[in-house]
Amino acid sequence: MEIGEYRIYSEPNWEYELIESILEKDGKREEDTLKTRKFVMSEKEIEEFLFNIKEFKQKVLAQVLPLLDEYQDIKPYFSKSLAEEDNRARHILSSLASRKVLAIEHTTEEIDKIVLDVLENWAKSINESEQNDKHFEGLQDIISFLKNVEEEDSVKFRLIMFFTERYTIFPRLQEFVIKGIQILQEHFHIIQEDFEKAVITLQDKRNMEDYFDRLEVIKLGAVNGIAVQPCIIAYNQLSIDWVLEESRDIIADTGIYMLLPDALESDYFRNDAELTGALKALGDATRIKIVHMLSGKKMYIQEMAEILELTPATVSHHMNVLLQERLVSITVDSTNAKKVFYEINTSRTKALGDAVKLLGATDTLD
Structure with a gap:
């Protein structure tokens, strides 16, 4: 980014x-x-x-x-x-x-x-x-x-x-x-x-760019301007608000612990909670259908809702579960910042598949 x-x-x-x-x-x-x-x-x-x-x-x-x-x-x-x-x-x-x-x-x-x-x-x-x-x-x-x-x-x-x-x-x-x-x-x-430690870390624009790249669940493309507001109560949350949609300027309310070294670390091989959470997210017939639908293409909520014959609200709920586990990504439209579509986060799904394969292996990690 x-x-x-x-x-x-x-x-x-x-x-x-x-x-x-x-x-x-x-x-x-x-x-x-x-x-x-x-x-x-x-x-x-x-x-x-x-x-x-x-x-x-x-x-x-x-x-x-x-x-x-x-x-x-x-x-x-x-x-x-x-x-x-x-x-x-x-x-x-x-x-x-x-x-x-x-x-x-x-x-x-x-x-x-x-x-x-x-x-x-x-x-x-x-x-x-x-x-x-x-x-x-x-x-x-x-x-x-x-x-x-x-x-x-x-x-x-x-x-x-x-x-x-x-x-x-x-x-x-x-x-x-x-x-x-x-x-x-x-x-x-x-x-x-x-709070002051977070401000020091966030002062370097490269840290924020790297954070967005590693986050994987939201793809904003090129952003003309960004104002970062460190947040205390929402310490582990990122909220994006478009100030001027036409010029692609955003406000990023960023939790003070978001950029800690281990904040984005996730390892299906060593963290049972990560693996269990991802498998639970996929343990639903509708969400499995959504994953199949998104394989190789990007879609809007409304498109998925029509195909699944569900309301957009219901589909949004399922998408949020998948987003929590970073199994799908949001991409912001390059011409209209208020429009977003979804796609598979291939790096995460591949890592999950590799971890599941390892469950049946005779040699396990220490």
């Missing part, structure tokens, strides 16, 4: 950290880390690895959650939809926080543009097809789109209310976010050293 203009933020995006701390209050990310690292690290090493993150998060949530209880009118907007739970779409508040628009005042015209844009991007995320051209101009467009979306009625109602009550919601969000940021800054010293 080639990156043109490169910029890194040396301070946390406090808005984003606040929103993510609430959205991830259940500790699932840390639990998943324990599961994936238990075969390569001792229990003590894992605890040491997560200690600063867990302490920072615990201290923050002890104050932030009671604060949120004082804002019952905006609290429902911190719930997750099905699309957000299975990572088909980024949470709306996360998207807004990534753009750093929650802690500042806006005119009504600015609020209109911000809300329509974030809802439009959310819609495009879950409408993965060749004709991904959703454009919202007002409430009727939003309602028309939601009619055909597989989501609970409560989620649809919440999204509609987010638009209709936007002039009330935004000032309340601003008030809450400003207070919440102060809490995060108060406890930043707990994780500050880890």
